[in-house]
Amino acid sequence: SVRMLLLQVLIVISTWSYGYSQITLIQTPLSVTRAVTKTARMACKITGVTFNSAFIHWYRQRPGAAPERILYIESGSANMDAGFDSKRFEAEKIVSTSTCNLKVHQLTREDAATYYCDLLTVKLSATSGVLIKVFGSGTKIIVTGKLCGNYSNLLPHSDEQAGKVSYMCLIEDFYPDVIKVTWEDDNKNAEKNGVHEEIWPSDDNNSSYSMSSWLTVDKNSTKNYRCKYQHETNENGFATIESPGIYYIIKTSSIYI
Incomplete structure (x- = not known):
């Protein structure tokens, strides 16, 4: 028979402890200041999960606006959301360091925002499952000189x-x-x-x-x-x-x- 799993959705900032394991997302740097047309780079180091198969999302939140998902990546190329150009937004997973990097190329003033990495994973027990969504602490891009x-x-x-x-x-x-x-x-x-x-x-x-x-x-x-x-x-x-x-x-x- 098929066992029905109750999925509870939990949204957590930076870390989540579950049993004896802890999921941690550490974003660096705190901020990136670049001029228009330059490239901004940031990293998200993840521990506490099987990194190879983890689904990692990147969001952009402009001042006074709701977060927008840019893309998500499991392996290979990133899957872009509508309205985001794959030539300007580039993500890659580095398995050796359990790190997911995001690059924003050809910066414009509209790219000034806070960028968050996000992990979506499922923790299973004998009778239920927990869908865990964990966010990093954010990296702020400032477009200036x-x-x-x-x-x-x-x-x-x-x-x-x-x-x-x-x-x-x-x-x-x-x-x-x-x-x-x-x-x-x-x-x-x-x-x-x-x-x-x-x-x-x-x-x-x-x-x-x-x-x-x-x-x-x-x-x-x-x-x-x-x-x-x-x-x-x-x-x-x-x-x-x-x-x-x-x-x-x-x-x-x-x-x-």
């Missing part, structure tokens, strides 16, 4: 308040405004609690941005802390502070495309 980075500055801790002290990491004059900041201690353990951040335009024309991220810890902590940031101009920028308040300045060069 400017890409710049400047200073990362980790400031000494503030005065004690209620048994706590705060450290601030100031990152100035970067573009585009897609940036990721994390804090870690001496042992490279991520600090998740007591972290806050704010980003703002550096000028009236929004031609560059600045950001502050601050970490609040117990005043008796003897750890040293590192503020790390990821940005197109410097994927491994960092500033380190050693108690009670020595700080370093890291400068990145400006790049124009």
